[in-house]
Amino acid sequence: MTMSRWLRRLFALCVLRPVAIMMLGITVRGRENLPTSGPAIIVANHNSHLDTLVLLSLMPYRHIDIVRPVAAADYFLSNRYLAWFSLQILNILPLERGNAARGEDPLQESAAALDRGEILIVFPEGSRGAAEIMGKFKGGVARLKERYPSVPVIPVFLQGAGKALPRGEIVLVPVVVDAVVGTEVPWTGNRAQYTAEMESAVRALGASLPKVFDDEED
Amino acid sequence: MIIDIADNVAIALAAIMTLLFVATAIAWPQRKKKHELWLRTRTWWVIILLLAVSIVLPSWVPIALFGLISFLAFKEFVTLIPTRRADHRVLLWAYLSIPLQYYWVSIGWYGMFIIFIPVYIFLALPLRMVLAGETQGFIKAAGTVHWGLMIAVFSLSHAAFLLALPASGNPVAGGDGLLLYLLLLTEINDVGQYCSGKLLGKHKVVPKVSPNKTVEGLVGGVIITTLVAMLAAPYLTPLSWYEAGAIGFVLALAGFAGDVTISAVKRDLKLKDSGSLLPGHGGVLDRVDSLTFTAPLFFHIVYFLYY
Structure with a gap:
């Protein structure tokens, strides 16, 4: 076993689990809907860096090497320390934002990962945005789904992480994080329609949760 | 290893656990539905077992x-x-x-x-x-x-x-004894109110806040808690029988108040109206609700009388 695989396990045991249990105390509904094997795509709303950690901590320990958070290369590879941590420990799949415009295929890496049977974690909003407000989904997952219609796409709604560690904050405040896992969103045959479908699936999962901030715009 | 606790504290721990067995037996049929009494009893088990272990360790x-x-x-x-x-x-x-x-x-x-x-x-x-x-x-x-x-x-x-608190204030069982006495009464009151409410409950006390709370349950809890307070006081506290009776009476009302206060909070946050409570959200606060009111009252009465 390589060094980084050991470190990844150490990180899961010494950081991920303790933070998940003590600082946050994640409550999961629909855990049985999480994929039990790859390939699969998990799509979730994005409020905080903690979201990735929350989803990683939800996944079974035995999948530790095949769970790949898809993350923006321009941010996570921006300096060598963060890059090392992101690639070796979080095991991210770097995504070049905006390279579709340059005529490259941004999904090449993701497609290859699915071919290898890995489980992708994707935040289709593309960025964390304002804390606990869900933005519009981008179309990348629908493209992947079109290419791999049999790979299940599982929607997850996350709430609370944006309160625990909002964008721009460096200190974590303990807050219970809710994760609601839904059932697979089936392919609709149309990319734009599929993206909208996925977005509303994630939104619907969050509808039953109490609101987090006092100053939320509707 | 020498276990450094007073005999009375050990006996009281055994008595509390016996009571918990009884409460568990009463709540057992509801374990599947995760009924309030079941969850509450389970929490009490965790608290009491952790306490039993930790009480022999440094304070x-x-x-x-x-x-x-x-x-x-x-x-x-x-x-x-x-x-x-x-x-x-x-x-x-x-x-x-x-x-x-x-x-x-x-x-x-x-x-x-x-x-x-x-x-x-x-x-x-x-x-x-x-x-x-x-x-x-x-x-x-x-x-x-x-x-x-x-x-x-x-x-x-x-x-x-x-x-x-200094051990001199409570020669029979020290601070451990007082803490156990408080937990015992709070727990007895929780269970007592629930049982008498189930058996005899007719008239609702605060229907808008907590429709399951009845006058009969409250009165039953007060009677049971007051009696247990007087019975257990000589073993765990410096309280005389009438002081203990008064404390039992006050704690029973306080436990009720704590319970319905947290209920009101949950109603305000629309957590009760959403049908089933979210898992984890009916957690700690909900379980220690009565203790949040009984603990300070008990402390200050005892502190006023004996320290």
Whole structure:
């Protein structure tokens, strides 16, 4: 076993689990809907860096090497320390934002990962945005789904992480994080329609949760 | 290893566990539906078993245990109340008051323990809020965060301070005995009110807040708790029989008040109306609701009479 695989396990045991249990105390509904094997795509709303950690901590320990958070290369590879941590420990799949415009295929890496049977974690909003407000989904997952219609796409709604560690904050405040896992969103045959479908699936999962901030715009 | 607890404390622990077995047996049929009494009894088991283990250890261990309960209860409160984005650092300050409050308890500094959250934190939180600069929703934010600290941290820490009281005040069983006595009465009252309410309940006390609470349940709980208070007092406390009776009576009413207060909070947050409680959200605060009211009252009555 390589060094980084050991470190990844150490990180899961010494950081991920303790933070998940003590600082946050994640409550999961629909855990049985999480994929039990790859390939699969998990799509979730994005409020905080903690979201990735929350989803990683939800996944079974035995999948530790095949769970790949898809993350923006321009941010996570921006300096060598963060890059090392992101690639070796979080095991991210770097995504070049905006390279579709340059005529490259941004999904090449993701497609290859699915071919290898890995489980992708994707935040289709593309960025964390304002804390606990869900933005519009981008179309990348629908493209992947079109290419791999049999790979299940599982929607997850996350709430609370944006309160625990909002964008721009460096200190974590303990807050219970809710994760609601839904059932697979089936392919609709149309990319734009599929993206909208996925977005509303994630939104619907969050509808039953109490609101987090006092100053939320509707 | 020599186990350093008074005989009376050991006997009381055994008695409490016996009662818990009885409560577990009563609640057993409801375990599948996760009924309130079942969840409550399960929590009591956790508290009592942890306490039984920690009570033989140095006193900072059970005190830290109460600190942990406060942390979990406050975290739950912070999660449930809508807060303002601007108050991120304010919440951090509020959290930091928890280890400090329990530190004052562990060194037995009564003067600081009793004013730290009601005075210093009360003043510090709005100051930090002003520095954050957001005035929209200021009063509500300052009020709710401090209220949460008062309930989840300040009130509960009174139970822990019983362990820091000088042993001379309670020759029969020390601080351990007082703490056990408080937990015993609070638990008896929870179970007593539930059972008498189930058996005899007709007239609702506070239908808008908690439709399951009946006058008959309340009265039954008061009678049972008062009797147990008088019976157990000579073994665990310095209280005379009439003082114990009065304390049992007051604690039964306080336990009821704590219970319905947290119910009202949940109603305000629309957690009861949403059908089933979210898992984890009916957690710690919900389970220690009666203790948040009984602990400070018991502490101050005993402190006034014997310390």
